[in-house]
Amino acid sequence: MGDELEFKISTGLKDIIGKDLITDEFIAVFELVKNSYDAFAKNVIIIIEDDKLIISDDGKGMSLDDLKNKWLFVAYSAKKDNSEDINSLDKNESYRDIIQERKHYAGAKGIGRFSSDRLGKLLTIKTKNNYSTNLEELKIDWSRFEKNQKNTFETVKVNHSTITNNGVKFPENSNSGTILEISNLYNVWDRTRILALKHSLEKLINPFSDNNDFNIEIICNRELDNDKNGFYKSGRDKKGKKYFDRDKVNGLIKNAILDILELKTSQITFKISKGEIETKIIDRGELIYHIKEPAKDFQIIENLQIDLYFLNRSAKHNFSLKMGIQPIHFGSIFLFKNGFRIQPFGEKGDDSWGIDFRAQQGYNRFLGTRNLFGRVSISTDNLEQFKEVSNREGGLIETPGYHELINAFDLAHRRLERYVVGVLWGEGFRKQKYFGDDSDKAAQYRLELSTDKDSDNLEIVKSNLGSKLDFIQIIKSLSSNKDIKIIDFNKDFIDLVNEKIDDTQLKFISDLKDIADKTDDYKLLNKVNDIENSFERLKKEKENAQKKAIEEERKRKEAEAKVIKEEKARKEAENKAKKEEEKRIKAELDTLKKEKERALADLAKLKAEQKAREEKEKNKDLSDKLIIETKKTQYLTATRKTLSDDAEQLVHSIDLYVGNASTYVNDLLISNIDEQTKSKIYSIKNNIDKAIKVSQIIIKSNFDYKYTSQRINLPGYIKEYLEGIDLSRGNVRIETKNVFEKFALINPIEIDIVFDNLVSNSIKAKAENIIVEFIKSKTKLEIYYYDDGIGVSEILLKNPDSIFELGVRDSKEKGSGIGMYDAKKRITNLKGSINFIGNNIKLSGASFKIVL
Numbered sequence: 010m011g012d013e014l015e016f017k018i019s020t021g022l023k024d025i026i027g028k029d030l031i032t033d034e035f036i037a038v039f040e041l042v043k044n045s046y047d048a049f050a051k052n053v054i055i056i057i058e059d060d061k062l063i064i065s066d067d068g069k070g071m072s073l074d075d076l077k078n079k080w081l082f083v084a085y086s087a088k089k090d091n092s093e094d095i096n097s098l099d100k101n102e103s104y105r106d107i108i109q110e111r112k113h114y115a116g117a118k119g120i121g122r123f124s125s126d127r128l129g130k131l132l133t134i135k136t137k138n139n140y141s142t143n144l145e146e147l148k149i150d151w152s153r154f155e156k157n158q159k160n161t162f163e164t165v166k167v168n169h170s171t172i173t174n175n176g177v178k179f180p181e182n183s184n185s186g187t188i189l190e191i192s193n194l195y196n197v198w199d200r201t202r203i204l205a206l207k208h209s210l211e212k213l214i215n216p217f218s219d220n221n222d223f224n225i226e227i228i229c230n231r232e233l234d235n236d237k238n239g240f241y242k243s244g245r246d247k248k249g250k251k252y253f254d255r256d257k258v259n260g261l262i263k264n265a266i267l268d269i270l271e272l273k274t275s276q277i278t279f280k281i282s283k284g285e286i287e288t289k290i291i292d293r294g295e296l297i298y299h300i301k302e303p304a305k306d307f308q309i310i311e312n313l314q315i316d317l318y319f320l321n322r323s324a325k326h327n328f329s330l331k332m333g334i335q336p337i338h339f340g341s342i343f344l345f346k347n348g349f350r351i352q353p354f355g356e357k358g359d360d361s362w363g364i365d366f367r368a369q370q371g372y373n374r375f376l377g378t379r380n381l382f383g384r385v386s387i388s389t390d391n392l393e394q395f396k397e398v399s400n401r402e403g404g405l406i407e408t409p410g411y412h413e414l415i416n417a418f419d420l421a422h423r424r425l426e427r428y429v430v431g432v433l434w435g436e437g438f439r440k441q442k443y444f445g446d447d448s449d450k451a452a453q454y455r456l457e458l459s460t461d462k463d464s465d466n467l468e469i470v471k472s473n474l475g476s477k478l479d480f481i482q483i484i485k486s487l488s489s490n491k492d493i494k495i496i497d498f499n500k501d502f503i504d505l506v507n508e509k510i511d512d513t514q515l516k517f518i519s520d521l522k523d524i525a526d527k528t529d530d531y532k533l534l535n536k537v538n539d540i541e542n543s544f545e546r547l548k549k550e551k552e553n554a555q556k557k558a559i560e561e562e563r564k565r566k567e568a569e570a571k572v573i574k575e576e577k578a579r580k581e582a583e584n585k586a587k588k589e590e591e592k593r594i595k596a597e598l599d600t601l602k603k604e605k606e607r608a609l610a611d612l613a614k615l616k617a618e619q620k621a622r623e624e625k626e627k628n629k630d631l632s633d634k635l636i637i638e639t640k641k642t643q644y645l646t647a648t649r650k651t652l653s654d655d656a657e658q659l660v661h662s663i664d665l666y667v668g669n670a671s672t673y674v675n676d677l678l679i680s681n682i683d684e685q686t687k688s689k690i691y692s693i694k695n696n697i698d699k700a701i702k703v704s705q706i707i708i709k710s711n712f713d714y715k716y717t718s719q720r721i722n723l724p725g726y727i728k729e730y731l732e733g734i735d736l737s738r739g740n741v742r743i744e745t746k747n748v749f750e751k752f753a754l755i756n757p758i759e760i761d762i763v764f765d766n767l768v769s770n771s772i773k774a775k776a777e778n779i780i781v782e783f784i785k786s787k788t789k790l791e792i793y794y795y796d797d798g799i800g801v802s803e804i805l806l807k808n809p810d811s812i813f814e815l816g817v818r819d820s821k822e823k824g825s826g827i828g829m830y831d832a833k834k835r836i837t838n839l840k841g842s843i844n845f846i847g848n849n850i851k852l853s854g855a856s857f858k859i860v861l
Contacts, residue, residue, distance in 0.1 A: 018162040022083070024155070026123050034196060035209045036352065037124035038064070041189060042213065042225060043349055044122065048187065051222055052180040055206075057198050057229040062128055062191045067183030070138035073145050073171065080122060080134075080147075083162065126151045130193035135177055139185045144175040200232055203258050210262050211255065212343060213350050225262045232258040253333040273465050274324040275429055276383075279315040279421035281307055288421070290428055295467055297428060297480075298498035300487055307417060309394050309410040310387065315421040317342065317383040319376065319429050323463040328382075341378035342418075344404075345386040346395060353404060354385070361404055362418055374436055376426045385418055427483060432502075433470060434458065437479035443517075444475075451475065471501045478517055485520045488527040495528050503533070518544065723753045723760070723790060723861070724783045730761060731781060734768055741772055746782040751790050753861070759835045763843075766828035767794055767857065774798025776854055790861045793846075798854035801845065809845040836861070 031037045038055070041064050045053045048068030056063040071080060125132045134147040148168040154160075179186030196202065210225055236257045254263065273293040280287045286304045290297040304310070320328065320336055328336045342362055343355035353359045360366060365377045389395050394410025405411045431437025435455035444450045454475035461469040470476045480502040487493050503521055518541050525534035677690050728745045735743040771779055776798035784791035801812065811817050813833040818826035836843045841861040850856040 018083070019158050019160070022162060024126075026083070031124045031127045034127055035206055037127035038206060038210070039213055039350075040124035041122075042210070045187065046223055046349070050180075050186065051224065052183075053223075053225045054180050055225065055227050057203055057227065059231075060192060060194055062194060062198065063188060064191075065180055065186060065188040067180040067186045070179075070185035070187055071136040071145065072138050072141055073169075075138075076134075076136070076145055076147060076169070081167065125189060125191050127195075129191040129195060131191070133190040133192070134187065135172075135175075135190070136187040137177075137179075137185055142173070144172040144177055146170040146172055198229075200235060200258060203227065203229055203232070204256070207258065207262055208255060212340065212355070227259060227262065229258050255333065274321055275319040275425065275433065277315070277317050277421055277425040279313075279317075279417070279424070281310050281313040281417060288424060290425065292428075292433075292470075293465060293467055296497060296499060298484065298487070299496040300493050301496060302490070302493045305492070307413050309391065309413050310389075310417060311391075312388040313414070313417055314386050315383070315418060317381055317421060317425050319425060320380055320382055321462050323465075336382055337379055341381055341383075343384045345384060346397075347388055348386075351397060351404060362415070362422070364422060374430055376422070376429060381422075385414070387414065431479045431483065432476045433461065435473075435475055435479075437482065438475040441479075441482070443478045467501075471499075477502050477504070481517055481520050481524070484524050488524050500533070500536075503536070718754055718756050720752055720754045721757060722750050723755065724748045724751050726757060727760060727764065727781065727792070730757075731764065731768075731779075734764070738768070738772070741768070741776060741779060743768070743779045743781065746780060748783055749785055751783075751785065753790070755839065755861075759839060763832045763835050763859075766832045770828055771796040771798050771854070774800070774854060778852060780851060782851075792859040792861070793851075794857040794859065795851040796854040796856075797852040800848035800854045806848070809847075812845050813843070 031040065042053055042055075045064070045066035045068050048066065048070070050066035050068035053064065053066045056065070130150065130152050132147075132149040132151065134149075135144055136146075137144045146169065148170075153165050154162075177188065179188070207227055210227075213225070236259050254260070275292040276290070278287075278289045278291075281304050284304050286302045286307070287300075288302075289299045307313075318324070325336055328339075332339060338357055340355040340357060341359075344351045344361075354361045360378065362378075364375070364381070367375055367377075369377075387395060389410075391410060394408045395414070396406045396408065398404060398406055405414075427437075435451075435458050438444070439451050439455060442451075454473055457469065457473050458476065461467075480499075484495070484498055484503075488495055503524075518537065521533070521537040521540065524530070525537055682690075724745075725748060728748050731743045731745060735741070768779065774796065776796035778797045780793075780795045782793040782795075784793065801809070805812055805817075813829050814826075815830040816826040817830075833843055836859060839861060841859065843857060843859045846856045846858050848855060
């Protein structure tokens with residue numbers, strides 16, 4: 010047999026079971042307060058100073074032996090092996106009553122003491138029990154455990170002192186207790202943080218407990234003035250904000266939620282005790298039903314109580330008025346084990362019960378956390394089945410006991426939900442079609458229920474036929490279960506004597522009989538008989554009324570048929586007389602028509618002869634004039650010339666010489682010369698281009714070249730100019746769109762040259778179609794130019810502004826790289842702008858936007 014070895018415990022364990030495990034400072038305080046509770050303290054005082062947090066209690070305290078063998082024994086729990094209170098029961102009579110009331114412990118892992126490591130670096134413990142006259146003191150520097158993880162836990166020493174004749178006072182001047190003084194705090198405990206701690210501690214102890222004998226008080230002297238100054242007799246501050254006791258830092262921590270739950274609303278109490286389940290639903294102070302059944306499906310749970318409250322709109326409003334916080338921000342359904350809260354159940358945004366996930370599947374069919382408030386409280390010694398995860402924010406470990414707990418909650422939740430959604434909201438009779446296919450009737454009863462949402466009583470619901478029928482179905486379902494014993498239920502919901510029930514609702518009377526039989530309720534059976542007799546009476550009255558209505562309908566139809574027959578005979582006689590009169594009149598009209606046609610024919614003949622003679626005289630002169638005017642119009646339209654032949658030839662010569670000069674200037678512009686010279690050459694080119702344009706215009710029209718700027722309708726002018734280009738260039742088609750009137754004082758030659766450049770580039774890019782579109786704005790004219798050429802190359806697309814730079818040309822095209830630069834210059838001089846807006850915008854080629 011080999012040697013036996015043993016574990017060594019690194020000082021790093023301190024972090025694992027301390028601040029790494031307790032990640033929330035409020036949870037850390039919870040754990041320390043729970044230790045006070047388990048020490049049978051009735052009072053805990055939390056004192057907060059600038060860099061110190063003191064937690065003192067009046068519990069049974071600890072002896073030196075307790076400190077050595079329990080507190081300093083890592084992960085050991087005397088609560089778990091039932092050795093914690095043996096001495097207390099034998100020797101300390103003052104704790105007998107407390108121990109009998111508190112049958113269970115809040116903690117049992119033996120690591121809660123390390124929570125102080127989450128709060129501060131230094132911990133001083135002062136403790137004393139009833140059997141000692143001395144005070145025991147420990148001083149722990151948690152940072153000493155962090156210096157070297159190779160050190161074992163027991164090598165880091167803890168300073169101990171025994172103090173005699175000490176002046177230390179425990180709460181309520183108790184002779185025993187424990188004081189934890191935590192200093193070198195890691196966080197600043199300002200007013201906001203302290204209030205957050207207070208609001209968290211409000212929910213630490215089960216507010217529904219029968220023995221609520223555990224008090225927690227916060228003292229922070231620096232906040233006393235703020236507490237006083239924040240409150241006035243009116244209960245409001247200077248800004249009109251209402252203050253509540255929970256907004257004070259100092260004082261006892263009170264859980265006011267019990268007062269809130271006195272609101273009249275729908276609620277269920279679900280208990281498991283001694284192998285039996287007891288369920289009671291109460292709505293606005295009235296019993297709905299009370300049942301008992303064996304807890305066959307719950308073998309692990311011994312003592313459980315669930316209280317759920319449905320918060321209607323009125324309850325939510327009153328909750329906020331009393332608490333100063335909306336229910337959804339306070340929390341929903343909390344879980345308490347042995348009197349202490351288990352995180353994170355009930356926290357805002359938490360869905361540990363799984364009801365929000367289910368509620369998302371059907372609006373108005375399920376109750377989620379927004380509609381519910383309450384608690385689930387379990388008392389147990391079975392710590393293995395209902396064990397918290399070591400991380401105190403993680404809830405319970407998923408054991409068979411945990412799953413029984415969830416199943417119990419689901420049963421309570423769905424019973425309340427079935428009543429609220431089915432009876433109060435009308436989803437039950439809508440879904441089950443109690444009124445057959447008469448959707449209007451179902452809608453009418455559901456509309457009546459909408460006025461009940463803020464009511465303090467049940468009168469509207471109890472008088473609603475749909476709700477009554479759905480309640481009967483609930484009771485029938487419960488009574489059909491052999492394991493369920495119905496203790497009592499609300500009889501007002503089954504009163505159908507005065508209801509107008511038709512044949513489709515006969516089954517509900519049968520259901521009531523079943524309920525009466527299974528519950529041995531003779532009074533109910535008598536009432537059902539009354540309902541049945543009433544129904545039979547109403548049925549006979551309805552049948553008689555129907556027979557009478559049928560007879561009256563038969564007589565009415567016979568009378569109507571007689572009137573129709575007489576009316577038909579009268580109309581036939583009138584029609585016969587009318588036809589004879591029409592026949593006579595028609596014969597007379599035919600005779601008159603023939604005579605008129607003959608006279609008109611004679612008159613037309615005479616007029617035709619006269620007109621023929623007159624036209625013969627005029628035709629010769631008109632024919633000659635028409636021929637002359639037609640030839641003149643055709644000539645002027647084709648040429649539009651206003652110059653003599655000699656003048657026209659002269660202008661052509663000028664055009665030729667100036668055009669040659671423009672070519673030479675273009676070559677200079679793209680040569681390697683300085684910017685100043687290039688600017689002067691561009692000015693020369695500008696004037697040459699204008700001269701060329703003037704020569705072209707003079708040949709074709711009577712353009713007045715004395716005025717460079719003219720007031721013109723710019724869209725109309727551009728349209729006419731482009732139409733001229735379209736006619737002269739057969740290889741491209743130009744279309745203008747959205748032409749409207751927009752007058753401007755402008756030199757039209759500048760516009761001509763800009764569009765000459767654009768069209769020239771489009772033709773070089775092999776475009777066959779060009780679209781020019783005008784857009785109107787308040788002070789500007791926007792012109793969009795599109796072509797279907799090959800577009801701008803990928804290189805220029807990376808820097809589209811370079812298109813307008815001098816000498817830059819697309820490698821796909823032939824040209825000097827001056828045209829777009831020139832167009833940009835001219836548009837800029839006109840206080841406008843021109844931009845390339847991309848390829849494939851409206852046509853497949855390039856697109857430009859001009860703003861003038």
